Amino acid sequence: MNVAVCMKRTPDTTAKIQIASDQTSLVEEGINWIINPYDEFAIEEGLRVVEKHGGEVTLICLGPAEAEKTIREGLAMGAHKAIRLDAAQVPADPRVTARALAEVLKEGNYDLILFGKQAIDDDHAQVASLVATELNLPCVNVVVKLELDPENGRGTAEREIEGGHERVSFPLPAIISAQRGLNEPRYRSLKGIMAAKKKPIEVKTASLEDSQLAVLKYAYPPAKKPGRIVGEGKEAVPELVRLLREEAKVL
Amino acid sequence: MKKFEGADYFNLDAELSEDEKMIRDSVRSWVDENVLPIIEEHYQRGEFPIQLVPQMAELGLLGANLPEKYGCAGINNVAYGLIMQELERGDSGIRSFASVQGALVMYPIFAYGSEAQRQYWLPRLARGEAIGCFGLTEPDYGSNPGGMQTRAVKDGNHYILNGTKMWITNGTIADVAVVWAKLDGVVRGFLVEKGTPGFSAPEIKNKHSLRASVTSELVFEDCRIPAENMLPEAHGLKAPLSCLTQARYGIAWGAIGSAMACYDEALNYAKMRIQFDKPIASFQLVQQKLVYMITEITKMQLMALRLGRLKDQGQLKFTQVSMAKRNNVFHALQIARLARDILGGNGIIAEYQAMRHMCNLESVITYEGTHDIHTLIVGEDITGIPAFN
Numbered sequence: 001m002n003v004a005v006c007m008k009r010t011p012d013t014t015a016k017i018q019i020a021s022d023q024t025s026l027v028e029e030g031i032n033w034i035i036n037p038y039d040e041f042a043i044e045e046g047l048r049v050v051e052k053h054g055g056e057v058t059l060i061c062l063g064p065a066e067a068e069k070t071i072r073e074g075l076a077m078g079a080h081k082a083i084r085l086d087a088a089q090v091p092a093d094p095r096v097t098a099r100a101l102a103e104v105l106k107e108g109n110y111d112l113i114l115f116g117k118q119a120i121d122d123d124h125a126q127v128a129s130l131v132a133t134e135l136n137l138p139c140v141n142v143v144v145k146l147e148l149d150p151e152n153g154r155g156t157a158e159r160e161i162e163g164g165h166e167r168v169s170f171p172l173p174a175i176i177s178a179q180r181g182l183n184e185p186r187y188r189s190l191k192g193i194m195a196a197k198k199k200p201i202e203v204k205t206a207s208l209e210d211s212q213l214a215v216l217k218y219a220y221p222p223a224k225k226p227g228r229i230v231g232e233g234k235e236a237v238p239e240l241v242r243l244l245r246e247e248a249k250v251l
Numbered sequence: 252m253k254k255f256e257g258a259d260y261f262n263l264d265a266e267l268s269e270d271e272k273m274i275r276d277s278v279r280s281w282v283d284e285n286v287l288p289i290i291e292e293h294y295q296r297g298e299f300p301i302q303l304v305p306q307m308a309e310l311g312l313l314g315a316n317l318p319e320k321y322g323c324a325g326i327n328n329v330a331y332g333l334i335m336q337e338l339e340r341g342d343s344g345i346r347s348f349a350s351v352q353g354a355l356v357m358y359p360i361f362a363y364g365s366e367a368q369r370q371y372w373l374p375r376l377a378r379g380e381a382i383g384c385f386g387l388t389e390p391d392y393g394s395n396p397g398g399m400q401t402r403a404v405k406d407g408n409h410y411i412l413n414g415t416k417m418w419i420t421n422g423t424i425a426d427v428a429v430v431w432a433k434l435d436g437v438v439r440g441f442l443v444e445k446g447t448p449g450f451s452a453p454e455i456k457n458k459h460s461l462r463a464s465v466t467s468e469l470v471f472e473d474c475r476i477p478a479e480n481m482l483p484e485a486h487g488l489k490a491p492l493s494c495l496t497q498a499r500y501g502i503a504w505g506a507i508g509s510a511m512a513c514y515d516e517a518l519n520y521a522k523m524r525i526q527f528d529k530p531i532a533s534f535q536l537v538q539q540k541l542v543y544m545i546t547e548i549t550k551m552q553l554m555a556l557r558l559g560r561l562k563d564q565g566q567l568k569f570t571q572v573s574m575a576k577r578n579n580v581f582h583a584l585q586i587a588r589l590a591r592d593i594l595g596g597n598g599i600i601a602e603y604q605a606m607r608h609m610c611n612l613e614s615v616i617t618y619e620g621t622h623d624i625h626t627l628i629v630g631e632d633i634t635g636i637p638a639f640n
Contacts, residue, residue, distance in 0.1 A: 014254060069269055076273060188277040190311030190324035193270050 001055035001150055003046040004110040005079065006101055006131070007039040008090065009063055009070035010121040019218045026218065033070050038116025040077075041178035044185040045146060046114050047078045053150050055111075056080040060104060062087050062097055068201055075196035076188040082199070085206035093211035094122075098130030100206040105135060110173055111150065117142050117177040128177040139175040140168055144182050148172070255283065255340070258511045260549045263556060267329070274326065275333040279340075281310060286341035291601045294463045297456070299344060301424065308379030312338070312349055314357035321361065322374035329559035332504035336555075339505035340512045343611035344464030346505040351420045352376060354497035356383025359429050359440060362493065363485035368442065372427065384425035384452075386416035386469045387491045393418075394624045394639075397488050401432040401471065403439060408478045410434070410441060412449070412471040418618065422452040422467025429482075430469065431491045440482035440490060449474030460614040496569045499619050500562060503575035504555045506583035506615065507548065509608040513583075513590035514544040516605055520594050531593070540589045547582040554578060570632040577625035584612040 011017065011031045018027040035043070046057040059074045059082040061067055071082045083104060091097050105113060113135075118125035125141075132139030144165070145158035153172045158165050160179060188196075230239045245251045257279075264272065285306060293300045307313060316331040317323035331353075339346035357376050360368055375381040392398045401414025412432055422428070428443045428450075443450055455466045482490070518541055521532035531537050554575045561567045587609035591598040598605055616622050624639070631637045 014256075072269065073273065076277075187281050187310055188273060189309060190274060190277075190315050190326055190330075191319075193273050193277070194319075194324060194326060197270060 001049055001053045001111045001148070002109060003049055003055060003057045003112045003114065004060055004105060004108055005039070005042045005046045005057060005074070005114045006060045006105075006127070007043065007071070007074055007116070008036045008061065008119045008121075009033045009067045010036040010119055013037070013120065019220065023217050023219075024215045033067070035070055035073055036116050036119045036121075038118060038120070038178055038180070039074075040116070040185040041180065041182045042114035042116050042176075043074050043077055043079060044183045045176075045178055046112070047186070048183065049112060049146075049148060053148065058083060058108065058110075060085070060101060062100055062206055063090060064088050071201055072196045073188065075199045075201075076192040077186055078192055080199065082201045084201055084203050086203050087206045087208060091208060091211050092122075092215050093213040094124040094126035095130055096209050096211050098127050099134060100208055101127065102131050102134035103207055104204060105131065112148070112155075112173060113137070113175045115175065115177040117179050128175055132175040135175075137173055137175050138170040139177070140170060141177045142179045143176050144179050146176060146182065255279065255512070255515055258514055258545060258548050259552075260545055261553070263552050266556060267333075271327070271330045271333060274330045275337060278310065278312065278334050278337040281306070282337050282341040282345075286338075286345055290342045290345075290463060291604075291607070294342065294344075294607055295601060297458070297462045299348065299424070299463055299465045303345065304348075304379045304382065307349060308377065311377075312353075313377050313379060314353040314361075314373065316353070317357055317361050317373065317377075321369055322377040323357070327559075328500070328562040329556065332501065332555055332559045335501040335505040336508040336511075338508065340508035342463050342607065343505065343509060343615050344461050346501070346508070347420050347461065347464050350498045350501045350505070351385055352383055354501055355385035355494050356427070356429050358497045359385075359482060359485065359490065359494045360442070363440060363482040363490055364442075365479070365483050367479075368482070372442070376427075381426040382421055382424050384419050384421040384428045384467070384469070385491075385494065386419050386422075386428050386430040387495075388416060388418050390415055390417045390468075394621060396431075396491065397438075399431065399433060399438070401430070403432040403434040403441060403481075405434070405478070406475070409475045410478060410481060412441065412443065412474040412476065414471050416469035418455070419452070419467045419469050420461075421465055422469055423454040423465050425452065428452070428469060429494075430471070432471075437486060438488045438491065440485040441476060442480040442482070443471075443474065443476055444480075447474055447476060460610045462610075492569075495619055496567075496572050499572045499576040500558065500567075502615060502619055503551075503558060503572065503579045506576075506579040506612070507551045507555060509612055509615075510544070510548050510551060510579075510583040510586040513587045513605045513608050514541070514548055516603060517541065517544065517590035517593040520597070520603075524595075537593060540593060544586045544589060547586060551579045551582060568632075570629055573620065573625040573628040576620065577622055577629070580612060580616045581622055584609065584616055587612055 012034050015031050020027050057079040059079045061071050062085040115128035140157040142159045143157045148155040156169045158167050230236050311324040315324040315326050319325040360372050387396050403410045403412050426445045430441045430443050449472045451470045452467045521537050522530050524531045558575050590605035591609050594603050627638045
């Protein structure tokens with residue numbers, strides 16, 4: 001199996017995001033970058049696929065040279081090689097990213113292309129589907145279980161839907177986007193980290209079209225309202241329960 | 252609880268390479284997810300969490316600074332130190348396990364063993380399929396190991412061992428013991444396998460410290476071992492002492508882990524805990540304690556990092572390791588005591604970790620050369636006058 005995993009570097013989930021003075025970009029200084037957590041599930045699944053069926057995992061990441069540090073994290077997990085599509089910034093329009101990725105994916109002759117279901121920074125959740133459209137491949141999103149039968153060129157995937165699960169069958173090659181629960185990503189072992197240093201990261205020029213989407217303005221979420229004391233002692237319980245049910249809607 | 256992010260007041264991260272940071276962060280997440288959730292329960296029950304051994308092996312933490320050709324990770328000594336730091340942030344018992352396995356069992360086999368011994372034991376020990384222990388200290392010979400009573404006598408193709416070793420980490424669970432004994436008056440090293448007739452390793456129970464670690468006695472009563480189980484290249488007390496230098500190096504880093512865990516806990520607690528209508532962190536006496544902690548942690552980090560770079564350059568002196576072990580464990584213990592103090596009554600219960608670290612560090616300041624012995628090692632080095640003989 002020739003597997004590609006498209007990964008994005010995103011700010012650490014605990015990073016404090018600062019909006020730049022132009023209000024249309026974010027301050028990148030001081031941010032700790034990580035592999036987008038959903039992409040980590042995709043990498044882990046790619047590794048499991050080749051461990052079972054043989055083959056190689058290629059990571060593909062669109063981003064600046066600094067993203068290579070994050071790509072090395074994926075190589076340390078066990079991916080065999082990587083391609084970085086050189087771009088100073090990740091485009092604001094997911095279609096631009098998708099087309100640039102599709103360009104490279106076309107050349108790789110991959111049997112399986114994995115994505116995270118969405119990036120935790122811009123939350124567009126579009127790229128996997130857009131790439132599938134570009135490449136005219138079947139696409140299964142939000143997958144929690146994947147089984148492949150490379151001999152017969154088919155696979156089945158289980159995905160989460162409202163109130164239950166759905167199992168679908170598809171021909172290979174195919175595009176799969178990973179949901180939490182698909183697997184438990186491995187720790188980077190010392191051997192993996194040492195080996196990653198020697199693995200190749202090929203740099204390619206990204207063919208980026210003009211974005212059709214433009215960010216007008218970033219804004220912080222509204223400040224949380226202060227808490228409220230509804231009363232004291234036993235007498236306050238009915239009112240508290242009423243508010244939890246009717247206002248907070250958590251009961 | 253807030254995720255542990257380390258304490259780095261002087262931005263020492265900038266002095267670490269990308270792999271060093273990646274290794275540290277990987278071990279840090281492993282400790283967060285696999286050690287911290289279970290460690291208190293094991294500590295209370297007085298049990299070593301042996302189920303963690305295969306995971307540590309899988310990560311490559313055992314004998315990590317030894318060469319790849321023996322199945323080890325071949326990382327540098329700074330990265331090795333960072334691993335010890337992160338393990339001890341979990342618990343000194345976990346770090347002790349890894350120290351003994353790597354520095355006191357794998358290292359002597361690597362440094363003083365035959366090629367056959369290396370080929371046989373190192374990959375097994377690295378994979379965690381075999382556990383090792385190191386027997387030097389005796390009931391009556393602690394700071395003065397040269398006086399050891401354990402004897403080896405040649406008998407045809409065998410050696411016969413007699414004697415007792417004390418305070419041996421991993422003893423009862425070990426598949427192989429590196430045992431130091433005098434043969435014709437010279438200290439030599441021997442590999443004794445579990446189950447050899449005449450060898451037993453009863454566990455020392457009822458400890459107030461290192462409760463999540465196995466501590467044992469090793470007893471040899473006419474224990475016959477094959478002659479090829481002697482480490483051929485180890486002659487004299489210098490050999491086991493060189494192993495202790497390796498282990499003490501790891502302890503100098505490990506102590507930073509305990510200290511950071513305690514500081515982190517005390518700082519968070521002091522900001523949350525309200526007395527006299529304000530957080531206790533607003534009181535001068537509490538701030539003074541917290542400032543002492545972070546200052547000493549920063550000094551410990553600087554010392555350990557420089558020590559690691561010297562070790563990687565092959566310029567390390569054992570007296571420098573003594574200074575770092577002495578300083579870092581001493582201040583880690585002070586920090587743990589102060590953290591316990593800031594936590595007030597809550598500081599004595601298992602929901603908080605400071606007192607566990609504090610109790611552990613009472614062992615750490617004693618083993619691998621007591622605080623006072625390290626004082627005298629550095630004292631001899633700077634004055635040229637030995638104070639202990």
